[in-house]
Amino acid sequence: MEVGGIIIKISDKKLQSKLKFWGFVLLLALFSWAILPITLAIVFAYFLSPILHFLHKRLKVPSFLAALLAEIFIIASIAAVFLFIATVLIDTLPVLKSRLSEMSALIHIPSGIIAQIQDQLLSLIDVMLSKIFQSIQDIMQNLVEVTIFIIAFYFALYETSRNRQWFFVYIPARFRESIQRIFEEAALLFSYFIGVEIRLAILTFALLSISFYALGFEQPVGKAFLVSVCDFLPFLGIGLFLIPLGAVFIIIGKVALGIQLLVIYVAIQLIRQFAESMMWASTMQIRSVHAFIISAICLLLFGVAGIIISPFVLLIAVKFKQHPIFASR
Known part of the structure; x- marks a missing residue:
């Protein structure tokens, strides 16, 4: 019984230590x-x-x-x-x-x-x-x-x-190392996320500018910038502009121009998805479809703040993926 009592006592100490740590993290978050x-x-x-x-x-x-x-x-x-x-x-x-x-x-x-x-x-x-x-x-x-x-x-x-x-x-010395490790991991993930989003936005903006210039649009850079802003929205993205615009051109008789806009949308989406999968594969080792689903859910639940929250949710997803219960046998 004494051995069993010692085991229970050690387990209680570990639990108390974790509760104190996460309690301090909560207080630190509120103070921040x-x-x-x-x-x-x-x-x-x-x-x-x-x-x-x-x-x-x-x-x-x-x-x-x-x-x-x-x-x-x-x-x-x-x-x-x-x-x-x-x-x-x-x-x-x-x-x-x-x-x-x-x-x-x-x-x-x-x-x-x-x-x-x-x-x-x-x-x-x-x-x-x-x-x-x-x-x-x-x-x-x-x-x-x-x-x-x-x-x-x-x-x-x-x-x-x-x-x-x-x-x-x-930070108190007893919590400093753990909190610093969590902060650095989250900061590294957030920097990856921002880097990927910036590169994708620049890629989309460049492709749209070139496409609009080739089609002979007036002020192609300005129009490309407005359309590329929608790239941050989930699901259709730039399709919120290009799909209705292509349909309008087809309706008014400019079928070739309307089809070209739809082809541009499909081509940019394919290039973007390929580039995004390559970027995430080289950073977090996470599938692009998982990153897309998590980012879309965060944006729909929390609005614009979800863009900032999603990297931390991605970090949690990566940690869960690394857990032994998810390891393939």
Whole structure:
């Protein structure tokens, strides 16, 4: 009985240790959420460590100056992206409206249905444009949080240029190693995910730009950018634009152009799926269909936040896959 009692006692200690660990993780997550601007500053600085390493180690730029240059570069890049999106939408929207008006004059469908189709096609662009201005307005309204983030971001960049894992010193020693391992695995997975998505978006945008230019479309780059935004949506993706557009061209008598758009959609989807499977195979050793299903479920359940949550769900899926009960015999 004494041996049995010792076994039970050891088991209880292990259970208590796990409960304490995950309880601390939960408290840490809640605290990180409470100070979200500072948390985001630390996490962003962690992912930007290669830039800081290049400036500080390679170019021998002092840490304080490397942090300042990196922050200016990031803020300027974000502002440039927002400005580019707004400019493309403003330039493309009038052209798209005029084209739809020309098409509606040629399609022999009741005007009420045509107006409804036109409104549905333009609503997505209007929502995108309003979201950009709403984001700018939210930034101005939360000026205190933005200021805290900018200041915290600079200090996080400064510390990261010297030591990438500097913030783990605030974790108790008994939990530090385990939490650091979990964080590094999640960060590595998230970097893989972002890298894959960026490369796929660039590939889709390039293929669409070349295709629209070859078809003789006006402002092919702007139109390709608008269509490629839908690439982040699950299931149809860019087909949300190309399939209805191809059908409209076929209806108005431009059969060749409509078929070409549908062929472009199928070709880009095949190229994208092949590239995606190759990218995931070289990173996480997970099948692309599994990554697609998990990403789509997260996006449908959590909205835009699902894009950020899905890498962590993928990490859990990989861990389950590595468990002995799933190993083939």
